Amino acid sequence: MAQITAAMVKDLREKTGVGMMDCKTALTETAGDLEAAVDWLRKKGLSKAAKKADRVAAxxxxxxxxxxxxxxxxxxxxxxxxxxxxxxxxxxxxxxxxxxxxxxxxxxxxxxxxxxxxxxxxxxxxxxxxxxxxxxxxxxxxxxxxxxxxxxxxxxxxxxxxxxxxxxxxxxxxxxxxxxxxxxxxxxxxxxxxxxxxxGLDHASIDPAVIEREKKVLAEKNAGKPANVLEKIVDSGLKTFFKEVTLLDQAYIHDNGKTVSQALKEAEKQVGAPIAxxxxxxxxxxxxxxxxxxxxxxxxxxxxx
Incomplete structure (x- = not known):
């Protein structure tokens, strides 16, 4: 059996970044073959990854x-x-x-x-x-x-x-x-x-399911109102919703007096060409x-x- 020296363990640790005891075990298992020990540790690394996979990583x-x-x-x-x-x-x-x-x-x-x-x-x-x-x-x-x-x-x-x-x-x-x-x-x-x-970027890019959920919330909040009134309330609520969640319709944080779409249009003067x-x-x-x-x-x- 090959003698595993401290220098060999140190070389393997510097090469792989793995702990000293794991390096010594790897060298022992591979009869002191440095490259084989690297492969052995990689395989062990995969095993370690599997053991830790159930921990929440947020x-x-x-x-x-x-x-x-x-x-x-x-x-x-x-x-x-x-x-x-x-x-x-x-x-x-x-x-x-x-x-x-x-x-x-x-x-x-x-x-x-x-x-x-x-x-x-x-x-x-x-x-x-x-x-x-x-x-x-x-x-x-x-x-x-x-x-x-x-x-x-x-x-x-x-x-x-x-x-x-x-x-x-x-x-x-x-x-x-x-x-x-x-x-x-x-x-x-x-x-x-x-x-x-x-x-989303604009109305068309919003998930239809999200829009339907918003309609349902607006309708339930105003339940009991006449159908024609309720329809206008929902339509108005959706317009406000789109202004809040679609990028081009949002109030531009660098100038609340304009939307992002308007800011882009104005920027075309400095850029010297249309912007999409x-x-x-x-x-x-x-x-x-x-x-x-x-x-x-x-x-x-x-x-x-």
């Missing part, structure tokens, strides 16, 4: 990245906010967003299977990070916005690094106008989206995640201690 980071006419947003979750401040985790999320700009789509499973810069796939990188850092992590979602000619506006709220934060927004502006002016306008609109969280807002994506960290009772991982650890 912290982490949102990342945005722009390449040419493609902008992407991704959300990678962890169990605690401590991990979001980990440099290795931030690098992982940044790299995943960069990979997503080449994939150029919203298919999370395809993104997980895409090649990762350091080798293997994106999912391999996530699994390895789980094994190294010791928390459940998941690539939860991805979205993209594209323009043929124009600019991708971008904004990150509560930023902890370049393109990394708690809320990330990308917005597409199609135009042949001045690129620098378009980019500045895009950032302003992205900030607006971060603040107002619109449900083609789409947007807004990711807020952890939104929609059922955190249940096991969310406070730090408190769970403290109670165990």
């Amino acid at each position: 912290e982490g980071l949102v990342a945005i990245a722009v390449k040419g006419g493609t902008g992407v947003a991704v959300e990678v979750n962890s169990e605690t906010d401590f991990v979001a401040r980990n440099a290795d985790f931030q690098t992982l999320v940044h790299n995943i967003a960069t990979v997503a700009t080449d994939k150029g789509g919203d298919d999370v499973e395809a993104l997980k299977a895409a090649p990762y810069p350091a080798g293997g796939t994106v999912q391999d990188a996530v699994s390895n990070a789980i094994a190294t850092i010791g928390e459940n992590m998941t690539l939860r979602r991805a979205a993209s916005v594209k323009v043929n000619q124009g600019a991708i506006g971008q904004y990150v709220h509560n930023a902890v690094g370049d393109g990394l934060g708690k809320i990330g927004v990308i917005v597409g502006l199609e135009s042949t106008g001045n690129a620098e002016a378009l980019a500045a306008l895009g950032r302003q609109i992205a900030m607006h989206i971060a603040a107002t969280s619109p449900l 807002l083609t789409g947007f994506a807004r990711f807020a960290l952890g939104e929609g995640v059922d955190k249940g009772e096991a969310t406070d991982f730090a408190a769970e650890v403290a109670s165990m201690v």
Whole structure:
């Protein structure tokens, strides 16, 4: 049996970031073969990831990245906010967003299977990070916005690094106008989206089920009124609803005296060409995640201690 030295363990730990005892076990199991030990740890990493998969991951980071006419947003979750401040985790999320700009789509499973810069796939990188850092992590979602000619506006709220934060927004502006002016306008609109969280671009982009639910609420609130009066109340209520939830109809946060649509029209003078807002994506960290009772991982650890 090969003798496992401290230097061999140190080399493997520096190469993989895995704990000393795991490194020693891996080298023992592979008769001191460094590369075989790396593979052994990767397999063990996948096992660790599976064991931690039932833990709720609602912290982490949102990342945005722009390449040419493609902008992407991704959300990678962890169990605690401590991990979001980990440099290795931030690098992982940044790299995943960069990979997503080449994939150029919203298919999370395809993104997980895409090649990762350091080798293997994106999912391999996530699994390895789980094994190294010791928390459940998941690539939860991805979205993209594209323009043929124009600019991708971008904004990150509560930023902890370049393109990394708690809320990330990308917005597409199609135009042949001045690129620098378009980019500045895009950032302003992205900030607006971060603040107002619109449900869609315009009336047509709102889920019909959401509209029907709003109609039902308005009708029930005004039950007992004559049918013709009720119809007018519901119609009026829907107009107000659309002004609140559709991006183009919302009051522009940088100038409440105009809508976003009006602000775009006025901006065409500075840009020097017509502007079409083609789409947007807004990711807020952890939104929609059922955190249940096991969310406070730090408190769970403290109670165990």
